[in-house]
Amino acid sequence: MGIFRQYIAPLLIVLVFLVALLAVSARIFLPSDMAAPAPVGWVLPHPTTNYAPELD
Template structure:
């Protein structure tokens, strides 16, 4: 058990950190159009669907 705690657990933490760092850093090598943030579409008031009033009332918990 001490072997796991002294060697394996710290190694796993370092490997997870290295993988996360690699995943974030890989954006440098992507083409410019893929590295940009996703575009946000403007919301058109006509396309917005409001929930029915009974659906909203049923989702509110009674106290």
């Protein structure tokens, strides 16, 4: 149990930190329109788009 506390647990913590740091800093390399936060609100379908099945 001492090996886990002394070596494995700190290594896991550092790995989780590095993965989170990589995910956050990857936004630098995204195009400017993808780096912005996602818009919040309703998205309405195009009025000419028909999502209903055809009934013949």
